Amino acid sequence: MANVLPMRTPAETALIERFKAEQSSLPGAVEARAEAFARFEKSGLPSRRVEAYHYTDLRNLMREAAPAITARPEPRAPEKHHLLIENGVYLGGDAPEGILVLPLAEALREGRVALGAAMGAASDIVVDLNTALCRDGIYVRVDTVVEAPLFIGFAETLGNAASVMPRVVVEVAAGAALTLVELHAGPDGIAYQKNAVVELILGDGAKVEHIRINEGGDKALMLSTLAVKLGAEAELMSLGLVSGGEVSRHQVFVTYAGENAKIDLRGATMIKGRQHADNTLVVDHAVPNGVSRELFRNVIDDEAQGVFQGRIIVRPHAQKTDGQMASNAVLLSDGAGMANKPELEIFADDVVCAHGATSGALDENQLFYLMARGLPRSEAEALLVEAFLGETLDAVSNDGLREVLAERISRWLEARAR
Amino acid sequence: MLEIRNLHVEIDGKKILNGLDLVIRPGEVAAIMGPNGSGKSTLSYVIAGKEDYEITEGDILLNGQSILEMEANERAAAGIFLAFQYPLEIPGVATMTFLKAAMNAQRKARGESELSPGDFMKAVRGAAEKLGINPDMLKRPLNVGFSGGEKKRMEILQMSLLDPAYCILDETDSGLDIDALRIVAEGVNALRGAGRGMLVITHYQRLLDHIVPDVVHIMAKGRIVKSGGKELALELEKNGYADYVEAA
Numbered sequence A: 001m002a003n004v005l006p007m008r009t010p011a012e013t014a015l016i017e018r019f020k021a022e023q024s025s026l027p028g029a030v031e032a033r034a035e036a037f038a039r040f041e042k043s044g045l046p047s048r049r050v051e052a053y054h055y056t057d058l059r060n061l062m063r064e065a066a067p068a069i070t071a072r073p074e075p076r077a078p079e080k081h082h083l084l085i086e087n088g089v090y091l092g093g094d095a096p097e098g099i100l101v102l103p104l105a106e107a108l109r110e111g112r113v114a115l116g117a118a119m120g121a122a123s124d125i126v127v128d129l130n131t132a133l134c135r136d137g138i139y140v141r142v143d144t145v146v147e148a149p150l151f152i153g154f155a156e157t158l159g160n161a162a163s164v165m166p167r168v169v170v171e172v173a174a175g176a177a178l179t180l181v182e183l184h185a186g187p188d189g190i191a192y193q194k195n196a197v198v199e200l201i202l203g204d205g206a207k208v209e210h211i212r213i214n215e216g217g218d219k220a221l222m223l224s225t226l227a228v229k230l231g232a233e234a235e236l237m238s239l240g241l242v243s244g245g246e247v248s249r250h251q252v253f254v255t256y257a258g259e260n261a262k263i264d265l266r267g268a269t270m271i272k273g274r275q276h277a278d279n280t281l282v283v284d285h286a287v288p289n290g291v292s293r294e295l296f297r298n299v300i301d302d303e304a305q306g307v308f309q310g311r312i313i314v315r316p317h318a319q320k321t322d323g324q325m326a327s328n329a330v331l332l333s334d335g336a337g338m339a340n341k342p343e344l345e346i347f348a349d350d351v352v353c354a355h356g357a358t359s360g361a362l363d364e365n366q367l368f369y370l371m372a373r374g375l376p377r378s379e380a381e382a383l384l385v386e387a388f389l390g391e392t393l394d395a396v397s398n399d400g401l402r403e404v405l406a407e408r409i410s411r412w413l414e415a416r417a418r
Numbered sequence B: 001m002l003e004i005r006n007l008h009v010e011i012d013g014k015k016i017l018n019g020l021d022l023v024i025r026p027g028e029v030a031a032i033m034g035p036n037g038s039g040k041s042t043l044s045y046v047i048a049g050k051e052d053y054e055i056t057e058g059d060i061l062l063n064g065q066s067i068l069e070m071e072a073n074e075r076a077a078a079g080i081f082l083a084f085q086y087p088l089e090i091p092g093v094a095t096m097t098f099l100k101a102a103m104n105a106q107r108k109a110r111g112e113s114e115l116s117p118g119d120f121m122k123a124v125r126g127a128a129e130k131l132g133i134n135p136d137m138l139k140r141p142l143n144v145g146f147s148g149g150e151k152k153r154m155e156i157l158q159m160s161l162l163d164p165a166y167c168i169l170d171e172t173d174s175g176l177d178i179d180a181l182r183i184v185a186e187g188v189n190a191l192r193g194a195g196r197g198m199l200v201i202t203h204y205q206r207l208l209d210h211i212v213p214d215v216v217h218i219m220a221k222g223r224i225v226k227s228g229g230k231e232l233a234l235e236l237e238k239n240g241y242a243d244y245v246e247a248a
């Protein structure tokens, strides 16, 4: 008999046992959980042989599964317009007017919300694990145009390595609008494992600006997914700023469910030391007249490794699709590396799709010009890097948020110069 | 005094400067003329501290001290300024941001305090006006999409703001229309004197009608082959370089 599956790793065994032990106490979504778990049980953690994980061999990177957390964190006084998920547990908070917020566990138990509705035809083991095991999170529903940004803090305050799997489901009704900011932060020196999934379901004509800041701890394994389903004429801008985690992988799955929807996906990644940061996109144009823009910028120092995988699928009847994808990396040291893998899978004939990927050192002639005016090399580099990453921030319409992001970029560069 | 002694420079094993000697005294305006490819821009880059070159022999002294071991930014802070033949475009960096960073970096290197925002704005506005630079241009990314002439004006603007001791102008006249040439020359002349040395690289007598040099050097095949007064430029205009290139 052929032995098709490699031996289970300790992590796989632990996750299987965890599901079996917790299954009966997990809130709602019984079927979705069972199906997701079955897929995981069948395939295990994806290794480099699975194409989508070729550069981020999760099976190898996650030999052991950190234990789930049982202790409930202390409730905290909410900041204005901030919701807080601490160590995977939703602690409540405050939201701008016009936004309905429920604990996800409650929404699941009541059957108000399903898991995986934004995934479309996509399937992914990391999402499956979260679906099977998520215990808590937030359900957000927006029915009007809300100007003030809603912040969701995902704070880890762990003293030891643990696993957290929060889930957030956001529904933005037809014609409604939301600005959503995710802040992920956690302690340095602790090998915690995080698998956060955010699902965004945009009704017809809905508009969302989504910003995600990954400032996880320097030993953390940070897995995150944004799954998006777009109604007709819906518009999404999503920007991910990555500087945290020892290993991070941010995946974005987009499904066009209605025509004339637009997305603008952006990423600004700054990594150093031995960090590994993966940005993986799957944009599925399932209907005609969709527009997608992707701009990912990576700045990589020391021995760090960046990954960009961008797959744009244009289904046979998705005519007039317009997709432009760019991934550019600046390597600040000889040991820095970048793997760029843009992929266009086009099955329609009347489309405009293009991609471009570059990676290399800063331009020596530009550096010399700046230095000849008196800027020390490190300052000249910082100015060029800031400009390079800064371009991704142009799409952020809220001035205050754009400044917050620009400041985080400056801070990273200052720390580097020191 | 800026002194270049027996300078030999190679790039990728190719010899470009070949025993070049040149002295620029404080307050002096020296012009260098020479055929294409004779090494004028190379000389200006080597003085400013560009790294691609191998200096196999010779020295460059600023007030008696060798500057060969100094980085480009240290040379700038010591008072050397190069107006580039081809100024670089820097996307994403607003001209104002750049000017401020450059001025403050040099002040810091000299142990001076940062300029106040008010003093900075005043200095920039004043200098821009004199050079006929539209203030809106200062908000744009540095040199990006600037016309050839606008880029050259921007170089002179930087020169006047940074107040260097020795200025090297590499074909600042190329790409300028007649009016711009006059404005830029006036800008340069305003910086003359006060002990400031200038090395003006040009192909055309026309510029030297506006910026009248104290001495003219002819460069060929990587060295100075003849030096003389301003009349030397007029003679070149008539007879060309042939005699000098053969002799070199």
Ligand SMILES: Nc1ncnc2c1ncn2[C@@H]1O[C@H](COP(=O)(O)OP(=O)(O)OP(=O)(O)O)[C@@H](O)[C@H]1O
Binding pocket: B011, B012, B014, B016, B034, B035, B036, B037, B038, B039, B040, B041, B042, B043, B052, B085
């Ligand atoms: N990076 C390089 N690699 C190889 N050769 C070079 C390099 N830079 C300059 N050179 C060569 O060195 C020589 C001198 O060039 P340079 O630009 O200094 O001349 P120039 O006198 O300024 O000419 P022009 O009047 O055309 O501006 C030329 O033959 C040029 O091709």
Ligand SMILES: [Mg+2]
Binding pocket: B040, B041, B042, B085, B170
């Ligand atoms: Mg030249």
